[in-house]
Amino acid sequence: MLHSDIKSRPTYRALEPDLAAAGHLLVIEAATLQPGGLAGLADAFAPVVANLHTWLVGEALAAPGLGKPWHLPAVADVVDALACATRGYGIGDRLYVQGTEPFLWSVATAAAIVGFGPGQLQLCHAGSLQRRVWCTHCHGVTEQVTTNVVPCAGCGRHLLVRDHFSRRLGAFMGVMVDAEAPGEIPAIEEVFA
Amino acid sequence: MIGDTLLLQVAAVTDIAPGLRHLRLVAADGGKLPPAAAGAHVQFVLEGAARTWRNAYSLVSRPGARDAWEIIVRRVPASRGGSAFIHEQLEVGDRLLAGWPGNLFAPVRIARHHLMIAGGIGITPFLSYLAEFGFTGAGHALHVCCRESEKDVFAPWLGSSPAVAFHWDADGHRLDIPALLASQPAGTHLYVCGPAAMNDEVMAAAAVAGWPASHVHCEHFGSALFGGEAFRAFLVRSGIELEVAEDESLLDAIERAGVAAPCLCRGGACGVCVTPLLEGEAEHRDHFLSADERAAGRLIMPCVSRARAGRLVLDL
């Protein structure tokens, strides 16, 4: 399902520093790192390490070659840190984010608020394919969804998880699966592991 | 608010400096003009004795003005002649045809800050920008690069805003473009309008400073909205030889000859007017044909496309 060709679904690619940029901020969801993942990033970002800041979110790992990383407990702290940067960010700066899709879009949304445009942002999907699902009916959000149909955390309706994706909400659309025939719920399968 | 051309009348002509003429134009029927946006331009049909020019000028009137449009025309020494016509021939009371406003240089309204760099007469689109930002309160700065003598010509048009700075070629007065571009916050959009060399310099400096291309905007003047060189076409099935004038489309010429050609959007998108091309090389301007179809050279959309060279032979 990650490879759905629906046009609203973002495409992600490996992070690669923009050599023309003035400053570089790398934000990594530590739990999604594969063995050797940090070393790979250190290789990729070696040309810009003098102007690189690295934020590691979650586990406090050592990150040789990525400057002196700053450790943040959770994505909410990233959002706060972006909003509170005293000197702000410049038009020549770039933000690189790696992690699960909900993580990527939480950070991207916060970055947009402080002025980062899409051209200043790179997103790389890593870790689980679990989805954040937005309920079309109650507008509640259900996190860490791994199944094709999921009970809404807000209203309890069984939602069919569509591929249609909203960057603004960082979420996939969920629509009541048995609205036409109440109780007719298809087999629930693990599809976004 | 539907229409494509308007008949205007020259209401006032003012020479604001040697080689700079300001025109005030009203609707010839005394009615209202369509409102226009910041950055809008209008294409004017200038009927000279020997030939006709179609020149586009930025509107410098306040955005949304419906009583009159204003333009400032610089006389271009080696021009196609349209600006010379305006400077030498056009008089108060003269009438001229104009298109509805177009806009290829609108401000980006999601910007958190607008940085404008003008070179000389390139300030014209920014006069309407300043009016809009004054109304909406959007953050902005305008840097005008001109000759020192031009400063007093432009200053009255710019008001007394602290957001406007003049620069000229003398020690202590030159604009340090790299320094300016390096110090801008995220969310800034850059707009540049001036001589080609200055535009290129600013664009290059922005790339060096790491500006994303999506945040850098340059006014491209002189790109034809329609028309081009005159050419000939032959309609095989109708047995008609056509002369396509520089200011009409191939489709216009086909229709003028009384040949019914299917068409819908007249803008190169719908594909309804696609016609087999039997001979000749097309200059494709449509959005419909694929790269392969263009390369094959056997189809043309006469609503927008023209001849690249020589005569076109159509199966029509």
Added chain:
Amino acid sequence: MSIAFKPEETFRGDYSYRNSDAAILRFPFPFPEDKYMYSVNIEPHVRSGPSDVFIRPFDVDEHYIAECRDRAITLERDPGRCQVLPHMMLAQWDTLELLMENLSADYPEHFSLTKEGDDFGSRWTWTNRPLGIEQSFIFGDAATLPCEPFEYITRQAQGDFAICDQRDDNLYMDAGMVTSQADWSLEFDVGMSFMEWHGPVPLAHQTGVFERALKYLLMLRLGQPVRRLNWTMTINPRLDTSPESFPEWGTDRASVTPDNAGSKVHLRVELQTLWRLPRSNAILFPIRCYLASLDDLARVPKWGARLHRVLSSLPPQLVEYKGLTRYLPAALAWLSRHDDGAELPIGTEAGVDTLT
């Protein structure tokens, strides 16, 4: 032109919405041929066409008052059906001006607009007689209206409206008033680019329809609006077929039988127009919705037969996307009684002056 409004009719509950004979005859039937497929069917929105719904840029009909009331009910329950991102204020005023100017010029007995000037800062007075509204306000000053200008004027107009901001060679759906949509969510889609919000549409992406349409729209000119028709089917004359309220209307789809399809199943045609806005350079996208039951349509013999053929030959992906799967067999069984198989002339015109 005086319109006999039907202020009491409803689009929910007892569904008392009905078309007069005149309304059926002017219905913008969308199928010129016996088969349907997506195309860039865009044409200039000139004051002419096969039905008189095309004569005025913003068509007002007998359902005007009832539709405005239905919108108000939906907004009361879910204010999120109107969304405007903060950078769209100029486009809001553009929309208000365009609608007020056209409605007052085309329907002077129902609407009037007096202006002390055309610029921002001028006092305007708007009168909407069918809804009993008289409002004096300062053009350009949102604080002088009871709500923001886009919401204000689209509460007084039939059909949905979206506004697309143009930047970076793309269009972004950055504002909308959407209470009668064919199963898409404005709150989910707001802020999306052109390709993103068309993401769920099947088949059309592969043929390049959207790339061409986008390029064309980016060049859309002030003063030269364009239009196209789109369609789907709806059970009962319901305007609010949003995904938000799907739990309320979803079961209706299971209620269709070959005997009740004539009154239950409605063809829903959207007259979509696109307007370059003057101050904001945005594009206004009004989606004017017309509903006619199969009973209504079969009173025009050509339309009943043609609809039968179009629906019989619809690609399965479109049947699924348009949500017809559950009741299409029943609708076809009903329609087959109105199709004798004789060849039908090309074109959408009714071909009759009175109804059978």
